[in-house]
Structure formats: structure tokens, C-alpha cells
Amino acid sequence: MEADGYRVVPYDRARHGDGPWRVVAAVFAEYGFPFAEADYDADVLRPEAHYPPGWFLVAESPAGEVVGCVGLTDEGGGEFELHRLYLLPAARGKGLGERLTREVVRMAREAGARRLVLFSDVAFEHAHRLYERCGFRRNRFRYAPDPWQSREWGFVMEFEETGKEAR
Structure with a gap:
């Protein structure tokens, strides 16, 4: 998938x-979040x-540098x-954020997903608008299972058996 030289x-x-x-470390530094190698x-x-083959994607700049990423996992039970x-x-x-998100939605649907979930730190308000624009709905709040107990919003997208998003 390519547009404007970004892939x-x-x-x-x-x-x-x-x-x-490097991408995640830079974003964590931008928001003052702790980040560790282990x-x-x-x-x-x-x-x-940590991800099945082909289920971790990167966005590349026209120069071939990694400027973004996203991953997908099968949590079981659809x-x-x-x-x-x-x-x-x-x-x-x-x-690019929308392209990465829509590609993960496509991959999940092709893999037979009934439901696609994600969790996002409460500070990432721009990302939350992106998720909602892509068809996710905010459905819960949690303290993340990370060492610092980040506050996160949960989002969900449900799919009908035909592979179309449920409304």
C-alpha cells in the first residue's frame, strides 16, 4: 500500500x-512515558x-525509514x-495512521475475526478520533497491565459473520 511515497x-x-x-521510544519520550528494552x-x-508473520506492519518514509508501526494478534475465540x-x-x-489501522482491520477480517479490540492511553486523543472514524467504538476504561498502570480507553469493532462491520 503506497501513497505520497509513504508505504x-x-x-x-x-x-x-x-x-x-525507535518510533515507539520517540513517541513515549514525546509524552513523558517510561520505556524499557525488556x-x-x-x-x-x-x-x-511477538507477532505472527506479516501481522506487524511498518510505515516507511519515501527514503525507506520506519516512521510508524502497528501489530495484530489473535486472542482466541474470534x-x-x-x-x-x-x-x-x-x-x-x-x-498513515488511518492506513495502518484499516490494514489491520482488513487482516483481522480476513483471518475470521468476530471482534477487534484495542487499548489506547488516555493521552492519545488524536488517535481516539482516528479509531472512531475507522469504525471502532469506545467501550471501556482500564488500568493497563504495564508496570506503571497506564490509564487506557478500550475500543472495539464487532464484525458480522459475513465479514462486515456490525452496526
Whole structure:
């Protein structure tokens, strides 16, 4: 998927290296969030060890640099979860967040999802508007299972058996 020279592609260790790690670390620093190489944040250092093949995507700049990322997991029972949607500040406002989100929705639907969920820190208000624009609805609040108990909103998208979003 490509537009304006930006591409959304599956993560490849040889090509993208620690690009997702650098993106998430930069966004966490921007918001003053703690970030660590081990445990809770290890999935963005080695996406290939935490996500099924092809289920962790990156957004590349026209120069081939990783400027964003997103992941998808199968949680069982027809429920899938969107993880780690992050974009560097310079990459925002170009439609990349929506492209990454819609690609994960497509992948989940093709994998037979009945429900797609995500959790997002309460500080990411712009992302919350994006999720709602893409068809998610805010459905709950939680304290995240991270070491610092972040406050998060939960979002959900339900699918009909035909593969269309439920209304």
C-alpha cells in the first residue's frame, strides 16, 4: 500500500531493524512515558518474536525509514487485538495512521475475526478520533497491565459473520 511515497509494508528484520523500537521510544519520550528494552516493550524491539508473520506492519518514509508501526494478534475465540499504533511526529497528518489501522482491520477480517479490540492511553486523543472514524467504538476504561498502570480507553469493532462491520 503506497501513497505520497509513504508505504505500509510487513515488518522485515533485515530491512527495518530496530525501526519500530525507535518510533515507539520517540513517541513515549514525546509524552513523558517510561520505556524499557525488556518485558512490556520487548515486542517492538523484536516484532518477529511477538507477532505472527506479516501481522506487524511498518510505515516507511519515501527514503525507506520506519516512521510508524502497528501489530495484530489473535486472542482466541474470534477476538483479535490491534497493538502499537505509533507514528513519528513528522509522519502525522499524512493519513498513515488511518492506513495502518484499516490494514489491520482488513487482516483481522480476513483471518475470521468476530471482534477487534484495542487499548489506547488516555493521552492519545488524536488517535481516539482516528479509531472512531475507522469504525471502532469506545467501550471501556482500564488500568493497563504495564508496570506503571497506564490509564487506557478500550475500543472495539464487532464484525458480522459475513465479514462486515456490525452496526
